[in-house]
Amino acid sequence: xxxxxxxxxxxxxxxxxxxxxxxxxxxxxxxxxxxxxxxxxxxxxxxxxxxxxxxxxxxxxxxxxxxxxxxxxxxxxxxxxxxxxxxxxxxxxxxxxxxxxxxxxxxxxxxxxxxxxxxxxxxxxxxxxxxxxxxxxxxxxxxxxxxxxxxxxxxxxxxxxxxxxxxxxxxxxxxxxxxxxxxxxxxxxxxxxxxxxxxxxxxxxxxxxxx
Amino acid sequence: xxxxxxxxxxxxxxxxxxxxxxxxxxxxxxxxxxxxxxxxxxxxxxxxxxxxxxxxxxxxxxxxxxxxxxxxxxxxxxxxxxxxxxxxxxxxxxxxxxxxxxxxxxxxxxxxxxxxxxxxxxxxxxxxxxxxxxxxxxxxxxxxxxxxxxxxxxxxxxxxxxxxxxxxxxxxxxxxxxxxxxxxxxxxxxxxxxxxxxxxxxxxxxxxx
Numbered sequence: 001x002x003x004x005x006x007x008x009x010x011x012x013x014x015x016x017x018x019x020x021x022x023x024x025x026x027x028x029x030x031x032x033x034x035x036x037x038x039x040x041x042x043x044x045x046x047x048x049x050x051x052x053x054x055x056x057x058x059x060x061x062x063x064x065x066x067x068x069x070x071x072x073x074x075x076x077x078x079x080x081x082x083x084x085x086x087x088x089x090x091x092x093x094x095x096x097x098x099x100x101x102x103x104x105x106x107x108x109x110x111x112x113x114x115x116x117x118x119x120x121x122x123x124x125x126x127x128x129x130x131x132x133x134x135x136x137x138x139x140x141x142x143x144x145x146x147x148x149x150x151x152x153x154x155x156x157x158x159x160x161x162x163x164x165x166x167x168x169x170x171x172x173x174x175x176x177x178x179x180x181x182x183x184x185x186x187x188x189x190x191x192x193x194x195x196x197x198x199x200x201x202x203x204x205x206x207x208x209x210x211x
Numbered sequence: 212x213x214x215x216x217x218x219x220x221x222x223x224x225x226x227x228x229x230x231x232x233x234x235x236x237x238x239x240x241x242x243x244x245x246x247x248x249x250x251x252x253x254x255x256x257x258x259x260x261x262x263x264x265x266x267x268x269x270x271x272x273x274x275x276x277x278x279x280x281x282x283x284x285x286x287x288x289x290x291x292x293x294x295x296x297x298x299x300x301x302x303x304x305x306x307x308x309x310x311x312x313x314x315x316x317x318x319x320x321x322x323x324x325x326x327x328x329x330x331x332x333x334x335x336x337x338x339x340x341x342x343x344x345x346x347x348x349x350x351x352x353x354x355x356x357x358x359x360x361x362x363x364x365x366x367x368x369x370x371x372x373x374x375x376x377x378x379x380x381x382x383x384x385x386x387x388x389x390x391x392x393x394x395x396x397x398x399x400x401x402x403x404x405x406x407x408x409x410x411x412x413x414x415x416x417x418x419x420x
Contacts, residue, residue, distance in 0.1 A: 080331050083322040091317050098273055
């Protein structure tokens with residue numbers, strides 16, 4: 001995997017989530033990007049049941065990415081993460097008396113996958129409890145694994161179709177020392193998705209109007 | 212750069228429950244060579260495979276009931292290979308005529324952050340040991356002949372002490388639930404190993420601690 005950046009895109013004024021997604025697709029196609037199938041990233045939340053009362057229960061996130069269909073990523077926010085094969089989900093079912101699945105918290109992000117030269121762009125609709133909550137854009141620059149070397153290029157590319165909604169350097173890269181390679185696995189990408197999902201979840205709770 | 216297929220994976224109600232069928236026995240050190248010789252003859256023709264593994268057993272104490280046990284195993288001879296996490300359920304009771312011990316089994320391959328991650332989940336390591344020996348296959352059957360060693364200093368796999376003067380012999384098959392011919396085949400194979408080793412169904416819950 002190359003350096004990957006995931007960001008949220010605000011819904012356009014006066015338009016619906018679907019309309020904004022369609023506009024992004026149109027801009028990408030105008031640039032010359034080619035549609036190549038679809039993708040899906042999802043995240044399930046588990047609460048640890050055995051914690052001492054009074055302390056907030058630890059949240060365990062289990063995420064899947066269609067780019068790596070045989071794997072799943074389990075992580076504690078700000079804590080250690082584990083890359084495991086698909087059987088980890090079966091293990092979580094066995095652990096259901098210790099870790100409860102917060103079914104209402106399942107987040108899914110589905111959409112189309114576009115290829116433009118060395119870039120892979122995925123525009124997805126983020127849904128929680130089957131209501132669309134926001135839009136995600138994932139941009140991967142495949143040939144490079146060092147964030148410092150290609151961030152400016154990626155930012156310029158994103159400006160060409162995202163306009164003013166271009167994000168800053170993701171915190172996942174900012175916290176790495178100078179010149180460190182993005183690891184070959186999906187951890188950095190998935191942590192960015194998790195950050196986005198949590199941000200979108202909090203927005204809805206605050207009563208923000210996202211159609 | 213083709214997109215991998217997007218599939219919806221059923222987790223509950225659609226998974227194949229894998230069961231482990233197991234027969235165990237042991238041989239004294241002196242009898243090892245004869246046993247290996249017989250196994251080489253009976254089993255599938257392949258390069259003799261030896262292994263050295265480090266296994267850690269983790270417990271998660273819940274509010275009630277028995278603690279949840281997970282076994283994390285890594286290869287000391289292939290240090291870059293993934294960790295192998297295994298859950299074994301309670302042995303299935305009922306059919307006394309079934310020749311092998313049958314229990315639900317979930318195997319997960321995991322990255323090297325496994326011990327740290329298990330600790331974060333609340334698991335605590337109960338004990339660890341080093342196993343080394345030989346592995347053979349015959350069709351779906353796996354025969355493992357291993358010597359178990361106690362780890363004297365936690366985490367130090369160099370300094371170990373053999374637990375006994377014998378080798379543990381295990382004959383196992385991983386198959387979906389409901390396949391009754393498996394234990395028959397296992398029993399037939401175990402017959403061929405007599406009298407070198409007596410492979411039996413040993414119920415772990417009947418062991419006195």
